[in-house]
Amino acid sequence: MHRQNYYREILRIRRVEEEIIRLYPSDKIMSPVHLSIGQEPISVGACMALQPEDVVFGTYRGHALYLAKGGDLRQMMAELFGKVTGCARGKGGSMHLIDLAHGVMGTSAVVGTSIPQAVGYAYALKAQKSKSIVVVFFGEGAMEEGVFYESLQFAALKKVPLIFICENNLYAIHSHSTGRHAQPRHCDRVEAFGIPARRIENNDGEALHDAVTDARNAILKHGAGPFFFEAMTYRWQEHVGPGTDWHLGYREENEISAWKACDPVLKLANELDPDILTRIDAEIQAEIEDAVAFAEGSPFPQVEELYTDVYA
Amino acid sequence: MHRQNYYREILRIRRVEEEIIRLYPSDKIMSPVHLSIGQEPISVGACMALQPEDVVFGTYRGHALYLAKGGDLRQMMAELFGKVTGCARGKGGSMHLIDLAHGVMGTSAVVGTSIPQAVGYAYALKAQKSKSIVVVFFGEGAMEEGVFYESLQFAALKKVPLIFICENNLYAIHSHSTGRHAQPRHCDRVEAFGIPARRIENNDGEALHDAVTDARNAILKHGAGPFFFEAMTYRWQEHVGPGTDWHLGYREENEISAWKACDPVLKLANELDPDILTRIDAEIQAEIEDAVAFAEGSPFPQVEELYTDVYA
Amino acid sequence: MDRIIKCSEAIREAIDQEMAVDERVILLGQGIDDAKGMWGTTLGLQKKYGEERVFDTPLAEDGMTGVAIGAALAGLRPIHTHIRMDFLVLAMNQLVNIAAKTRYMYGGSLGVPLVVRAVIGRSWGQGAQHSQALHSWFAHVPGIKVVMPTTAYDAKGCLIQAIRDDNPVLFVEHRMVHQAQSHVPIEPYALPLGKARILSSGTQLTLVATGHMVMESMRAAEVLKTLGLSVELIDPVTISPLDSATIFNSVEKTRRLLVVDNGWLNCGFSAEVLARSAEHFQGAGNISYARMGFAPVTCPTTKALERQFYPNVFNIAAKAADMIAPGISLSEELCPEAPEITLFRGPF
């Protein structure tokens, strides 16, 4: 795994979301944003193990995945601004990012609902004898929805070329996972469907990258699959919106301090040449400025657009 | 376990369903019937471990459970005939038997849907500090529905006084279970939720009886629960209706021969005094004749009944 | 040339012909490979097209609908079947929150070419949970089309069009209509969705009926003819988008509108038809309106009550007669119970 690229991708997501935080009070983004700050290594680690033709499905917390898979930043920013140049012409917003050219198949704001679609997509790839795979990302909360188990069942039965990735950030909105599960070993539940499952601790995108690489090989070379990974991670910001939420009292500030102490950005930065860091930072800054300017400069959709795209 | 009662209960269900088969061509029962012939030991074994105040939830294949839990035969027969004296005033039919006085809480014709209700009922019993438990019966097909897993999750989380009993008869309509599951060890999937699970082979109502007895004790004495049992059994008749279905070709006649060779009625009859057998047979016959006469003699609901019972 | 076949055969033929020419078409659903072949509508198709394209599914309506949507996103054209419309109630999230919204939500960048077949049950004590007709729910939601053909001819043509359509289409069948026969060309043909069919012309009353109620209304129209009353019977065929123009043209002429929906009335299709007519004709009053449908209750199992739950030839004819010529008397003997109901035997 190319560590410089890894760093670059993580930093890019971090900076984009920081820019969103900065912009938010201006009311230019008039829609909910679910930030991934702190969770970037998961999307980046997994997506660096994929090829452009592989396909990903995600959730409303989708900026990191969209960017990690190669989604266009200008179109994303324009989408958040509600502009017609956005990836969904402004009709989707932050919760519904899509970039077909880069295999970002869309994200749902109803928890758990894109999981079976990923299974169906993978079924189709297999039927079409395609040489690519599907990866679906979801929070640990989605593992409480019945449709998750229905999806495991069919995926295992048909041995589809699919990797499930649970981003376990411990919370669903403000509810801690232990208040919702009697049995906290999520992998056990998946294995019981005959699907190999593994938990990866400590926000470890590199370990996830290697695991996804191996799984992808096993799928493409030996027809193995599906696979499941539970990636332990942590969200730094509030569930939705640009702020923090320690004041609400549902989690303690020292819980986050522990995670922040292992900030992947800082850790990786320590390993790299300062000149490289400066260059990367500048490139990212320029890209973000360009994207914001693009979004700012783009028009809103015309009123007639209200009625288009309902039917083909 | 009182073996004579066990025999009697099984035989009673068998004879009632045989009477339904006999009556069916007369078109007096103008509704679907899902017979339990062959599966009787499961309902009987489990229910003999229960007290009258315990409560059961079942499925459209519900005659055996209704009778085993003490449901009124006259009201059942009248219900099948569509008469106003039926347990649901004719509005429910065979698929919706209920007898609140005997703890039969009703059955649903939508696969899997009464499972969460059983969980909620058990939650209420616990909140009310009641000294009774809930048992919910369902086919192995129901374990494919997402709501089953949602129910396991909440039941385990709240440690409700509930026993899940899966009557695994290998088929959902004409589909064999292996065509629907990649991983056939159903108990594993349940255990992964932190719920003790055990498979009981060979249509063994006695083993199930003992297991339910122990589980019930553990629930009431130590606040344990929930528990899960997978009871292997086999349906002799067609999925729905009075006939057999070998001609359809989805299962082989020698599969049933093997199960019929262990017919619990014959096996138990061998152990009992012939005089007792004759007496039991006669009693059951008389009860059935009475119930059929009751059903025959009862009126249909008046047309005005169409509009009652929609709202309280 | 003049081949008469059953509606169920027409459905099977439509699927077969589309699968033969378009290998993106796949067929999935519970019991699809069943020996009885979903009332014959899927018979032999697995053998012909293989288990990858035609397969039985686990009991998981919501998940499998999601799977079908995912396959559609990947370029396949799935047909997902349900033996009862009641089971769609488990799949509403995927159908309404995903299938109907995908194209819009992503600014037109992708769509869901999915056909969902759902069969409305009736008779032999189907009861509360095997008798529901929920087409109005789907018509309420933008982004999904709803078709409910009632002749074998329309069934074949509309199903072929539904399969070719790039939108999610709910294709509603009725098990009492499955046996109805009509002329059906052997070659494949597509009928446009959104086009109503005038099944019989008339001048005094416009009768709009859906599903099995079309069969009952057809008979009612025949009975009324013997009394010298003239009814124009319209089968909307497509529930959404609705061909209002055909209905308005008829009402313009007849000044009387009776809608007999194969479903509940409240906030449903029957209300929509009346509302559109009221809006269209406005104060230009003198139009009389009525509607019939399921009784506003849960469907009872016992025949004694089930019989009253549905409109039938007699009370449809009586209502129409009363609207045209108040006070006219209609003998119940002219209106025997429908043969598809009286002859129907279970066990399901």
Place this chain on the structure above:
Amino acid sequence: MDRIIKCSEAIREAIDQEMAVDERVILLGQGIDDAKGMWGTTLGLQKKYGEERVFDTPLAEDGMTGVAIGAALAGLRPIHTHIRMDFLVLAMNQLVNIAAKTRYMYGGSLGVPLVVRAVIGRSWGQGAQHSQALHSWFAHVPGIKVVMPTTAYDAKGCLIQAIRDDNPVLFVEHRMVHQAQSHVPIEPYALPLGKARILSSGTQLTLVATGHMVMESMRAAEVLKTLGLSVELIDPVTISPLDSATIFNSVEKTRRLLVVDNGWLNCGFSAEVLARSAEHFQGAGNISYARMGFAPVTCPTTKALERQFYPNVFNIAAKAADMIAPGISLSEELCPEAPEITLFRGPF
């Protein structure tokens, strides 16, 4: 005595007061113990009544609805909350196939005293999946009542009645209505379900509005008053069973009916109101009809389009004015965008 409180406070108070007197009442739902307390509607209740009676649930809408039904069967009176009505789409099976049918299916031997609270989202880019208003779906199905109060006074009284009601009741809230204030007595009181409320009397047009559209219509009526036009504004409060009589009495007088539903039109509540009126007044024409509601599209996220998706003061007033006095001109300046919309800030 004349205490003015917010609708969200009235809801909290209703729950609190019923929980205090009836220990069978329990409260469950995702995030119910949240620090923000579901917009304040559940604040402090877990602390007061304990974790057994007030609890957060896993993300499992269908299963948890079944759990609530089961608890109701056992004699409890659950209130199950959903922060968006869109998530009810996952629970349709339990709500429609079980809760609505249980009493009938079992011949009246048991019932499901369940309250389901669902909040309609709007503004700040709620988009396709967080903005739906599906009350018409539930009104279509017999066996479940649907209430959608819009004043704090009605919210408290109807919620108390819903909790005491022995039937399943869907209690629909709107997050733009949560902040609306009105006079609310401090003591508990129950208002009968199925009774409409005339919010302002008038003579020239009957305006029936629901949910947030009541607030918009109220403003529209004020604007029209300045033009000398007189509108009678009716809030049905209960969507099902609907109080038609109050509407008919008004239309009898005004001869004009405009329905502004907080939802889609097709096969929905607005159609039902028009249909009932058309049936009631029959050929006694000269009534003009119109309806407004969500645009027949999926709800877009961008403000530029979302603004057009909903009816607003201006176009409601313009429509009404045009029906009463065609050609009359209405200045858009008289009709500023609703403050609850313009002032609303996210982040959700």
